[in-house]
Amino acid sequence: MTKTYTRPLMIGATAGVALLAFAAPAHAETEVAEPAEFTSAFTVMATPDQVINNDGVATPGQSGATGTFTFRINSELEIICYDIRLEGVSGDYQSPAKTATHIHEAAVGKPGPPRIAFPNPAPVGDGPRESSGCLQGPFTTGVQANGADTGDGFSLAEIEANPAGFTGDSHTATSPAGVVRGQLSAIPVGGVDTGAGGSSTSAVHPGAMAATVGGVGALAAGAVLWHRRRAADAR
Numbered sequence: 185m186t187k188t189y190t191r192p193l194m195i196g197a198t199a200g201v202a203l204l205a206f207a208a209p210a211h212a213e214t215e216v217a218e219p220a221e222f223t224s225a226f227t228v229m230a231t232p233d234q235v236i237n238n239d240g241v242a243t244p245g246q247s248g249a250t251g252t253f254t255f256r257i258n259s260e261l262e263i264i265c266y267d268i269r270l271e272g273v274s275g276d277y278q279s280p281a282k283t284a285t286h287i288h289e290a291a292v293g294k295p296g297p298p299r300i301a302f303p304n305p306a307p308v309g310d311g312p313r314e315s316s317g318c319l320q321g322p323f324t325t326g327v328q329a330n331g332a333d334t335g336d337g338f339s340l341a342e343i344e345a346n347p348a349g350f351t352g353d354s355h356t357a358t359s360p361a362g363v364v365r366g367q368l369s370a371i372p373v374g375g376v377d378t379g380a381g382g383s384s385t386s387a388v389h390p391g392a393m394a395a396t397v398g399g400v401g402a403l404a405a406g407a408v409l410w411h412r413r414r415a416a417d418a419r
Contacts, residue, residue, distance in 0.1 A: 213300075213319040218265055219258045224344045225373045228253035228352035230366035235353070237361040240295050246356070248272040251364040253352035255287075256373075259340040262321035270305045270313040270354060270364065277304045278357040282326030285315070285354040289338075292348070292367055297334040298325040299342075304354070343368065 230251030237243040249272040256265040268285060277284035283301040290296025300323045305313030323335035343350050353365040 213321055213323050216263060216318050216320045218318050219261055219263050221258060222256045222265075222373050223259045224257045224347075225371050226255045226257070226343070226347050226368040227371050228255075228366040228368055230352055230354075230364035232359075232364055234292075234351075234365040234367075235359070235362035236290070236293060236295050236365070238295050240293070242293075243361040245359040245361070245363040245365070246273060249364050251352070251354060251366065253366070254371075255343075255352075255368070257340050257343065259344055262340055263318055264300065264321075264340055265316075265318040266302055267316045268302060268305050268314065268352075268354075273313060273354070273356065273363050274310055275356045275358045276308060277355065278360055279355040280327055282324070284356065286325065286352070287343070287368075288351045288353060289342070289349060290351045296351070297329055298327055299323065299335055299338045299350070301325045301335070 228251065230253060232245035232247060232249050233242075235243050235245045249270065251271075251273075252267075252269045254267040257263070279286075281298050281301050283304050285302045285304050286298040287300040287302075288296045288298050300319070302319070303315045303317065305315040307313065321335075321338070321340065323338050324333045325335045327334045347368040347370050350368045351365050352368065353362040355361070356363045
């Protein structure tokens, strides 16, 4: 059974395009179960020094903060599964979007609009913050630009075609432009390599160039396995 994903509106600034007034979206993504297979997978190693404000000016986030984002995509079903962990982040979240944790369409050093809004990692406090789950489009962000929600018409295939053109970030009251930010980077797909569902022979979408397990890929694999083990222990 699926349910509509809704989060309270938060007020503040965000990295992205010039924003207009809010309007209630006509549809929203839904929380769904993890699919059997994925067409691609990506990681983000987010740091304060990569944050850019709306004007494209470097605006470092909170010193010492880090973020690890792992995304697994089934673009045929328009499902994205996420494992997000923030460390060294303090204070409340703040964003004009319906949550403060996003994928933006933005190249390195450039601002860009949010395309997907994720549940904010919790709990709010001085310790690690985490969130995980799966969302199915169509996607909405709660942010209006040129008379439309910035998630309107967005397809996950766009990420697969150009992952370096997208960032993962989160925003807080003290770092409204972004507390941490980082570009998406492709990692291998499959349970053996990433511990993230699918099979060891799962194909990578042509738009997603899989990296070898090592460096960034290994870090992402560890993050996913950590979340899976934590969930199993909880049961």
